Amino acid sequence: MPSLDDLRKRITSVKSTQKITKAMKMVAAAKLRRAQEMAEKGRPYSDKMNLIIQNLSRSINDPANAPKLLIGTGEDKTHLCIVMTADRGLCGGFNTNICKLAKNYFNKIIKESKNLKIITVGTKGHDQLKRDYNKYIIKKISLKDKKKISFQDAESIGKEIVKLFQNNEFDKCIIFFNKFKNVMTQIPQVHQVIPAKNDSDQKEDQPSSYEYEPEEEEILEDLLPKNISTQIYKGFLENSASEQGSRMTAMDNATRNAGDLVEKLTINYNRSRQAAITKELIEIISGAESL
């Protein structure tokens, strides 16, 4: 049984923790609104870009000559995985969820004895992955000191990836990020960016009657690297919204738990205080009786 003094100390300590988590929740809520707005505003760009690429790839007549970024190298040996996580912790299962998904994928690839290359974006992901997969990590990118991620940041990463691809460093490129659904739920996503062509949506709509200037291939040549940057930027936006949402829920839970704990401790405290009083009374009464 802890003494009264101990209980009192514990209550104050839990209360001050509660204050911190509450403040963090408020901050996350404010940041979330901004991040969510940005994610929503950024969607039209990537959606339209995707639409144009789909239109273009449908109208390519000679698949053998199509840009490699679209159809791939034809091989499936080396996979480049880009794992996007946050730079800060204390946001619930946010980082762990991405890493779990990524690890599953890594194990599958290693089992099939394919080559694996990893680029981590964000320090938390790197911390979690470096223990088991350190030898596969070829680069880590940290955007810790950036307050706001601009398109230029995404572009520079995109360019690097394209350069690696042109040097035949990998055949497939996959990005992992959390898609923001709502404040409570974030869905970890696997998204393949290279090759851009998706085998699953082979639905043939009406043949597009676009006029291209210059030729389709030339436009694609220009468009595909941009598309990669756009996808990465989209990942960033979704991720930052998810991070804040996740942190907000986690901190909300923490605040509530702290409240519960304070309540329990207070009851305990009162009980032991009463017990002490009763004990003292019994002592006095029995002392008086024995006289």
Place this chain on the structure above:
Amino acid sequence: MSEKFSLEIISPENILIKDQVSSAIIPAFEGEMTILPDHVSLITFLRPGIVKFTGSKEAEYFLEEGIVEFSKNSLILLSSTVLDVKKLTKEKIAKMIDDCKSQLSKNDIDDKISYMISHKTEVLTRIN
């Protein structure tokens, strides 16, 4: 025949402009292009230049690169560098021109990039 068509300029961060316009001049890769309502469906990309259109009011924007799609009377411009010409100051333009010149003076750039940059310089000098 519809007299106007919708124009959207979208950057990765935002939808910058959404307007009904009667005509738009865009700096397509192979030369300037005027888009009027009921233009044939088209996909092309841009070189550095000025987009000019007459909507609720006349406006000009400087774009460094971008992709254009026109279909069913809606023109969509995707670009990551969009600058309002009216808000550009002389010093800013002069600095951009200097940047271009220093890039051009390097020898290791290929023809396409040098074409783009020299074009950018030309356009910037004209509006300066």
